[in-house]
Every structure is written in C-alpha cells, then in structure tokens.
Amino acid sequence: MYTERINAIDSYSCDKNKTNIIRGATLSTNAEYNFDTDWTSDVSAKNGRLVVIAYPAIKSTVYAKKRLTGITPHIYVVSEYHSASGSLPNGHYEFPYITYFETDKHSYSTGYIIPGMRNSDDMAYYWAGELTDISPPAFVGSWLSNAATKEDAFQADSFVRLVVATGVTYSRQLYSDTSYAGESRMTVHSSTGINIPYVDCSYEDVVPYIENAYPSSGFVNEKVDNTFGWEFSYDANLVSGTIKQQSAVFRWRTAGSSTIHEVNVSGEQNYVIIPADTFAATSIEWQVKVTSDDGIDSVPDTWYSLTTIDSVSTARAEYPNQMIIDGMSENFFSWDHVISTGTAQSAYDLQYSMNGEDWIAIKSGVTDITNTMIPAESLPSGNVMWRVRTYNSDGVAGSWSDPAQIVVRTRPQAPSISSFTEGPRPLVTWQSAEQQAYEVKAGDFESGVIFGTLKSYKVPIYLPDGFVIIQVRVIDQYGSKSEWASVTAEIRNVSYESIELTTKSGDHARLTWSASAAFSKYYVYRDDLLIGKTEESSFVDYEETGKHKYQIRGVAPDDYYTLSGVAYEIAYPRYAMIAAVESYEFIYLKYTGENSNHQNSGDADMVFTQYSGRRLPLASTTGHETAVQNFSFRTKNKTEFKDLKKLQGQFVVWKDKKYSYKGVLSQVDADIGRVIDVSFTIIACADERMNVTYD
Numbered sequence: 265m266y267t268e269r270i271n272a273i274d275s276y277s278c279d280k281n282k283t284n285i286i287r288g289a290t291l292s293t294n295a296e297y298n299f300d301t302d303w304t305s306d307v308s309a310k311n312g313r314l315v316v317i318a319y320p321a322i323k324s325t326v327y328a329k330k331r332l333t334g335i336t337p338h339i340y341v342v343s344e345y346h347s348a349s350g351s352l353p354n355g356h357y358e359f360p361y362i363t364y365f366e367t368d369k370h371s372y373s374t375g376y377i378i379p380g381m382r383n384s385d386d387m388a389y390y391w392a393g394e395l396t397d398i399s400p401p402a403f404v405g406s407w408l409s410n411a412a413t414k415e416d417a418f419q420a421d422s423f424v425r426l427v428v429a430t431g432v433t434y435s436r437q438l439y440s441d442t443s444y445a446g447e448s449r450m451t452v453h454s455s456t457g458i459n460i461p462y463v464d465c466s467y468e469d470v471v472p473y474i475e476n477a478y479p480s481s482g483f484v485n486e487k488v489d490n491t492f493g494w495e496f497s498y499d500a501n502l503v504s505g506t507i508k509q510q511s512a513v514f515r516w517r518t519a520g521s522s523t524i525h526e527v528n529v530s531g532e533q534n535y536v537i538i539p540a541d542t543f544a545a546t547s548i549e550w551q552v553k554v555t556s557d558d559g560i561d562s563v564p565d566t567w568y569s570l571t572t573i574d575s576v577s578t579a580r581a582e583y584p585n586q587m588i589i590d591g592m593s594e595n596f597f598s599w600d601h602v603i604s605t606g607t608a609q610s611a612y613d614l615q616y617s618m619n620g621e622d623w624i625a626i627k628s629g630v631t632d633i634t635n636t637m638i639p640a641e642s643l644p645s646g647n648v649m650w651r652v653r654t655y656n657s658d659g660v661a662g663s664w665s666d667p668a669q670i671v672v673r674t675r676p677q678a679p680s681i682s683s684f685t686e687g688p689r690p691l692v693t694w695q696s697a698e699q700q701a702y703e704v705k706a707g708d709f710e711s712g713v714i715f716g717t718l719k720s721y722k723v724p725i726y727l728p729d730g731f732v733i734i735q736v737r738v739i740d741q742y743g744s745k746s747e748w749a750s751v752t753a754e755i756r757n758v759s760y761e762s763i764e765l766t767t768k769s770g771d772h773a774r775l776t777w778s779a780s781a782a783f784s785k786y787y788v789y790r791d792d793l794l795i796g797k798t799e800e801s802s803f804v805d806y807e808e809t810g811k812h813k814y815q816i817r818g819v820a821p822d823d824y825y826t827l828s829g830v831a832y833e834i835a836y837p838r839y840a841m842i843a844a845v846e847s848y849e850f851i852y853l854k855y856t857g858e859n860s861n862h863q864n865s866g867d868a869d870m871v872f873t874q875y876s877g878r879r880l881p882l883a884s885t886t887g888h889e890t891a892v893q894n895f896s897f898r899t900k901n902k903t904e905f906k907d908l909k910k911l912q913g914q915f916v917v918w919k920d921k922k923y924s925y926k927g928v929l930s931q932v933d934a935d936i937g938r939v940i941d942v943s944f945t946i947i948a949c950a951d952e953r954m955n956v957t958y959d
Contacts, residue, residue: 275454328505330467340459493535519547577662591674598635608632763828783818891948
C-alpha cells in the first residue's frame with residue numbers, strides 16, 4: 265500500500281448557485297430549516313451557504329504507475345452550533361454535513377455524521393471522512409466508472425472540488441402539532457488557514473499480465489524457426505501513467521517434464537524466435553513471465569501446449585483441368601496443398617491414368633513449390649486423368665486428390681515390334697496403343713500411311729539379301745505420329761533352279777522363259793521396274809518402244825525366288841499405233857502424204873495474287889501439272905477414224921518408232937473429204953490399272 269497526501273489549493277464559501285463567493289482563513293456553512301412533526305424525510309434548506317475546497321487534479325507523479333484505491337478527505341472543523349425555536353424539548357440533536365467531490369463533468373456525493381455534537385457544543389478537530397462508513401471500492405469505483413475516460417477520472421486539466429454543506433436530524437420525540445425552525449452551521453479552516461484541508465490518496469501495485477499469446481495451441485513445426493509472441497497488458501483503470509514491459513522470460517519444457525528451459529528478453533520486445541530443431545519431443549509446453557518498468561512481475565500460471573506432429577495433408581488438382589493440352593510441348597501443372605496446420609508441403613507425387621484404375625507415375629519432387637513443368641511427351645494421347653498427393657513437414661504422404669480430367673494431344677507411344685521374318689518379303693508384327701493408322705519402312709521401301717488397327721504387315725517388295733532395318737510407327741486419332749520402332753533383320757533368300765529368258769522384237773517386245781522348278785508366279789521387270797505378273801511362261805510388253813532391259817523373277821509359295829538373267833530387246837513399231845490399255849488391240853495409223861504432226865504441251869497450275877502496293881502480282885503453284893499430247897494425221901480409211909473415235913474417253917497407249925505415251929484420249933476430230941485429216945488429244949493422268957503390285 266502506498267499513500268500520497270494532496271493539500272487543497274483553493275477554498276471559498278458561496279450560495280447554492282455558486283455566487284456570492286467569500287474567501288478567508290475560516291469558512292462557514294449554514295442552512296435554515298422549517299419542519300414539523302409530520303417530517304418524514306430530509307428537509308430542504310430554505311437558504312444557506314456551501315464551502316468549496318479545491319484540490320489539484322488527482323494525478324500522481326510519484327505513483328503514476330500504481331492503482332488508485334481510495335481517496336480520504338480531511339477538513340479541520342472549528343465550531344458548530346445550533347439554534348432552534350418552537351419549544352424544542354431537551355434532547356440529543358445531531359447535525360450532519362454533506363460532502364461530495366465535484367469535477368467539471370461529474371459529481372460524486374456522500375454524507376458523514378459528525379459524532380458527539382449536541383445543541384450548541386463547540387469543538388475543534390480534524391475530521392476525516394471514514395471510508396469504513398461506505399465501501400471503498402464502491403466509492404472509488406463509482407467515481408471512476410462514471411468517468412468518460414481515465415483522463416476524465418484524474419481530471420488532468422482541471423480541479424477536484426470537495427463541497428461541504430450542513431443538514432439537520434433529530435433523536436428525540438417532538439411535540440405533536442408543532443412547527444419548528446432551525447439553523448445549522450459549521451466552520452472549517454480553509455486553504456489559507458492554519459490547518460489546510462487535504463486528501464490522502466491510497467495506491468497499490470499493478471501486476472502485469474500477458475494477452476493474445478501465440479501460438480497458444482495446435483501445431484508447431486520443429487523443423488523451422490518458430491516465433492512465439494505475446495501482448496504485454498495491465499489493468500489501466502485508475503492508473504494515471506503508462507506501464508511498459510521492462511523484460512520478459514520465455515520458458516518451455518517437454519510436456520510433463522520438470523526441466524524448464526528459459527530465454528531472457530530485454531526491453532519491450534514481445535516475441536522470441538526459437539531456432540529450428542530445438543524441440544525434440546512430440547509435445548511441448550511454454551509460458552512467459554513479464555516484468556513491468558515499475559518492477560512488478562507477472563504471475564505465469566498458464567502453460568500453452570503444442571504438438572510437433574504435423575497434420576496429414578490433402579491435395580487439390582488445380583491446373584490443367586477440363587481442357588485440351590498439347591502433349592508435344594512442356595506443360596505447366598499446379599495444385600493446392602491443403603493442411604490444417606498451414607505448413608508447406610515437403611514433397612509431392614503426380615500420377616496419370618487412362619481408365620481411373622491403373623495409375624502411372626509422372627513426376628515426383630522434394631520441394632515446397634506447388635507447381636511443376638511436365639516434359640513434352642510424358643503423357644499418352646487421348647482422355648487422361650491426373651492426380652497429386654503432397655507430403656507434410658514430417659514427410660508423411662497425404663491422400664490423393666480427386667482426379668482432374670484432360671485431353672492430351674501428342675504423339676502416341678512407339679509400338680513394340682514383337683516378331684519379324686527374315687525372308688525376301690519379311691512379315692513384321694507389333695503391339696501398340698492408340699493406333700488408327702501405321703507406316704512401315706524396310707530399307708529403302710516405305711509403305712506410306714495405311715489406315716487401320718491391324719498390327720502386322722508383309723513387305724510388298726522383294727528385298728535383297730543382307731542386313732536391313734525394319735521400322736514401324738503408328739498414328740493416333742488426332743493424326744499424331746509415334747516415334748519409329750526399329751529392328752535389324754538379315755534377309756536370306758533361298759534360290760531355286762535357274763530361269764532361262766529369251767526375247768523377240770517386233771511392234772512389241774515379246775518375252776518367253778523356261779524354268780527347271782515349279783514357281784507359283786512370275787514377275788516381269790523392265791528397266792528394273794515391275795511391269796507385270798503372270799503364272800504363264802511368256803509376256804508381251806505392249807506399252808514401250810525402243811531398247812529396254814528385261815528380267816523375270818520366279819517366286820515359290822514361301823516367297824523365296826529365283827531371278828533370270830538380264831535380256832535386252834528392241835520394240836520397233838512399223839507404224840504409229842494406239843490401243844486401249846484394257847485390250848491392247850492396236851489401231852495402226854498408216855500415214856499418207858506428209859508425216860503426222862505431234863505437239864507436246866504442259867501446264868503448271870499457277871495462282872496469281874495481286875497485293876496492294878505492288879504493280880505486278882505474286883505467282884505461286886499448287887504443285888499440280890497438266891501434260892497434253894496433240895496428234896494429227898491423214899488417212900483415206902474411214903474405218904480407221906471410226907475405230908479411233910470408239911477409244912475416246914478411254915485410257916490408251918500410243919506409240920511409234922521413237923515415243924510412247926499413256927493417258928486418256930480426250931478429243932477426236934476429223935476433216936472429212938477425199939482424205940480424212942484426223943486430230944486427237946491425249947491427256948496424261950494417273951490410272952490404278954497401270955500399277956502392278958506384288959501379291
């Protein structure tokens with residue numbers, strides 16, 4: 265308990281309206297009363313005066329950081345007397361005085377009875393308002409609880425005034441039907457008198473405490489630096505100054521242990537940073553004791569319990585989802601690490617699936633970053649699901665996320681070649697997924713794109729003996745092509761007996777041969793190009809003129825073969841001739857007069873585009889060409905003209921001693937007179953009937 269005395273700095277007497285002010289060494293109060301025997305309550309004074317004693321603002325400089333617990337006023341009473349009329353009987357009359365504290369904004373009043381004063385007794389003594397007559401907490405608390413602010417309560421910029429008034433009570437039987445008049449008076453020393461009025465202010469220590477300690481519960485990650493904090497606080501009610509933290513002691517222990525570790529903190533710092541790996545146990549407790557700059561310690565009665573075992577995380581696949589991605593490029597994937605403790609992920613796993621049941625790892629990482637780049641061609645083409653799981657700070661894996669749905673457009677996986685033969689026309693088989701078409705290469709041979717899901721292919725040509733690389737790739741529904749799958753095969757032909765080839769010239773080259781073995785078929789080659797196949801032992805080349813190289817391949821049922829020797833032959837037509845390719849029934853165009861006229865013309869398909877700012881257009885080609893052969897001759901034979909006319913619109917072959925052409929006979933015209941001048945046009949075009957393939 266601490267006590268501070270504050271003397272009055274001013275005093276005066278005045279009327280009830282605070283006018284008619286009188287100052288002096290002693291000041292008197294008085295009040296006149298009229299009452300009768302029907303008086304049942306306090307009687308208001310008819311007139312009278314008050315004494316006002318002013319004190320400086322109760323705002324201690326010595327105990328500014330202590331709590332004000334009581335204010336006891338002291339005044340020195342000089343004399344008091346009483347006079348009355350109305351035949352008052354002798355008896356014991358007590359004349360109380362009323363005091364109240366008054367500020368600029370509030371008034372707080374109470375009453376005290378001066379003991380031992382009777383009738384006209386004179387006394388002189390210090391009277392102290394006994395706080396035992398009223399509850400000090402009620403007195404002090406009532407005063408301050410009505411104040412708008414703490415500064416109001418202490419009246420930092422004003423005065424506190426004690427107002428003294430007198431009253432009257434009685435303690436004897438009064439005569440009935442009698443009216444009375446009375447006067448009470450009291451004289452006290454003023455602030456300029458010998459015995460100056462004063463108040464005693466009582467104070468006590470303010471014990472600080474902490475608020476909003478953090479973390480106060482839950483999880484603490486022992487693998488990283490951790491911050492523990494608090495707010496320094498105290499009960500500011502009736503404390504005129506400001507109390508601050510002077511120091512603190514952070515204390516922690518393993519839960520249930522009696523060994524306490526301490527960290528000292530200086531000044532107003534309200535946190536500590538505990539380094540990573542300090543806590544080895546799965547559960548710890550901590551508290552903090554603070555000391556105020558008034559030298560008072562808090563009472564650290566609370567231990568906050570924390571666990572170092574992290575929660576199990578869940579994950580949420582975020583991007584990409586419900587969209588199409590280019591699997592041929594690197595792709596950005598991201599997810600959310602969801603955990604109640606708020607710790608970062610320590611690692612992750614990504615998987616994909618085509619059916620939602622069989623999951624294949626894409627990528628894993630030890631990082632707190634919740635996104636990654638997936639390399640190109642890591643995912644298969646088509647409808648794909650992907651999911652993610654994350655690991656908490658303890659390295660424990662959480663649950664898998666719900667799958668995200670994407671469509672991947674990428675090259676399909678390369679097929680797996682399962683078998684191949686090593687004959688002259690090898691058969692290759694493979695396994696693949698997502699196949700909608702395929703391509704096969706064998707040495708210089710290329711199959712081109714073949715649509716279908718068939719997973720075997722027989723090379724349609726005869727490969728020479730030796731090592732050859734066989735390659736297969738597949739194409740998916742989006743037209744994306746896989747990498748080539750390759751194997752090396754050693755082609756070994758088993759040759760049968762020889763084939764003897766003979767030729768005969770004329771309008772056409774005529775080939776015949778003999779073989780000592782039974783071959784299932786023969787293939788005919790002109791200048792190393794396949795031009796025909798037959799099961800017979802002869803062949804006529806109707807389509808060329810001039811000298812050419814010929815060879816025969818005899819093939820057994822198992823695709824092993826024998827090649828004949830090479831023979832050269834010359835086709836030398838007597839006349840120009842023309843025939844439909846389907847029949848090779850030639851019409852001889854016997855010239856009369858001058859030789860026939862033959863014109864060759866071609867046209868590239870060009871596009872001309874005119875651009876603003878250019879005088880001339882830009883030319884581009886579509887890559888298409890048109891080749892036209894124009895012929896004219898003279899004949900006397902109308903039948904010859906009519907037969908030619910019947911070929912119009914058909915695919916024909918025309919040849920003479922030097923040239924041969926194939927195409928569609930598009931136009932036939934004639935000028936008929938004594939002789940017939942005929943002109944016709946052949947336009948070169950593709951015809952599948954010209955393509956001879958191996959069985």
